[in-house]
Amino acid sequence: MSRNQAGSDVERTFTISQRALELMKSYGSSATPRSYEVWYTYVAGHKPALNDAVKRIAAENGKIDEGDIDALHTEYISSxxxxxxxxxxxxxxxxxxxxxxxxxxxxxxxxxxxxxxxxxxxxxxxxxxxxxxxxxxxxxxxxxxxxxxxxxxxxxxxxxxxxxxxxxxxxxxxxxxxxxLTDPLTGIANRKHFEEMLVKSLDQALVERSPLALVVIDIDHFKRFNDTYGHLTGDQVLRLVGMTMREQVKSKATLARFGGEEFGIILPDTTLENARAAAERVRTSVMSRELIKRSTGESLGKVTISVGVSAMRKGDTAVSLLERADQCMFFAKRNGRNRTIADADSEFQKEHGAGMTEVA
CATH class of the missing domain: 1.10.287 (Helix Hairpins)
Structure with missing residues (x-):
């Protein structure tokens, strides 16, 4: 490594550090080593799912307190x-x-x-x-x-x-x-493995100049299932989605549950069109199943999911690829739920265009 490169790397770490401290202060986080580690990791962009979780908490609460920091550190950083x-x-x-x-x-x-x-x-x-x-x-x-x-x-x-x-x-x-690396409830990969594989798959796609696609899934009205029927039924819904993903996606994909009711599918060597087709298979298969309460045999109706699909573009990072898929999924929710939206869809492009904005 040249002296100029070393100096540039050192300067970058100070820039990240300064931004991390600014965000800690801005969002009301205490100045503890754990808090600093969370915010430094966020600014550096090494863990895409951590960035996503921070933005969600910030959007919902307007701040990130000590309890949030502990939960983020345990879930995304601690091993x-x-x-x-x-x-x-x-x-x-x-x-x-x-x-x-x-x-x-x-x-x-x-x-x-x-x-x-x-x-x-x-x-x-x-x-x-x-x-x-x-x-x-x-x-x-x-x-x-x-x-x-x-x-x-x-x-x-x-x-x-x-x-x-x-x-x-x-x-x-x-x-x-x-x-x-495994989510104990659904048996598919957890957030930690998802993050590692997303970064690894992106690096590999860049080296091999091959396509890469990402699917993000969110269960519609999941809170209503939990509030109405209890957490055991909510767990049954989560297992249903995980099982359907395994059945419908047979390639060398990484299937993961990386949030409460959020799932992801990393699809190496896959075009946007093929990724969208895989996402649609999962969505329609989930929708076609009727949920039955085991204890009583009562029908709880259908489960639906909203799905976002993004494909790697020039200059993408793991964070930007995940953000775009996430925004597609939210677009699907805002426009009626139970649908799949890809980042190349004209309706999505009209609202978002090519540029993505960063929450924090």
Whole structure:
């Protein structure tokens, strides 16, 4: 990295820092390290879903208080559990390696001693020895061979045991990692995984010069389901949408629930037209299903969703791509719900044009 590049990067961090502090003050956030981390991440734009959540809270409440900051940090930034498991697993692996190294040292020592015995035997034979001395040397070699065999057998067993331990630890760590990336209610990816894959997919599309599309889904009148029928029914609605997404989108897409009733589909190597077709399959499939209350068999009617679709444009970032899909989804809600709007649709273009505005 050149000196000019380094200076530019440092200047950028100070610019981000200054803007973060301005926003903390503007939205009534306290000047704590956690608050600063949330706002710095927001300004830097590394976590698109965090930016989206901040804008929603700011739009609804006009401020972002300590409770909001804690919730944002826990949901979007903190990865304590996975880090703790990784550290714990690392410590166990290191302990296992130390024990194996001790066994190897023993085996090497035994092998060295065995080699010395062979050298001594060869020297005695070359110097001429009587029959009784040969018997003594052979007896010593037999004992040394037994010792080496026993040591090697013990080492082999210990290595097998260690391999099993490490395999188990790896499986545990992978399970925890997957848990940290999965929404427990719907079984699809959570916000953390969604953010990571959106950035990764965008970078890959830029390198490969391939298309990339994003679908954002919001359940219509979800609060009414919760208020009328309770949270268990609300959970059933969320599972229904997640299940339908899995059924209708079979490509190498990333399916995620990244908000309360919000879902996203990242579609690599997919044009806007194909993404819109996939979104429509999900929307019509959700609408075609009747929701039944399990406890009573009562029909709760139909569930509908509003869907926004955006396709990567020149100069897009993960944040701008998500914002455009989000605005399409809100446009769908404002214009009757239960519909799919893409960022190339003429009706959307009339209202928004090519430029996107930033809330904060």
């Amino acid at each position: 304590d559990r996975f880090t703790e498991e990784a550290e714990k697993t690392g410590a166990v692996v290191i302990s296992e390696i130390d024990q194996v190294m001790e066994m190897l040292d023993m085996a090497l020592g035994s092998t060295q001693k065995y080699g010395e015995s062979l050298d001594a035997f060869a020297a005695d034979l070359n110097s001429g020895v009587d029959r009784s001395r040969v018997r003594e040397i052979v007896s010593s070699l037999v004992l040394a061979t037994k010792d080496v065999r026993a040591t090697n057998t013990t080492l082999e067993a210990r290595l097998r045991e260690t391999r099993g331990e490490i395999d188990t630890l790896r499986e545990t760590l992978e399970a925890v990692r997957m848990e940290s």
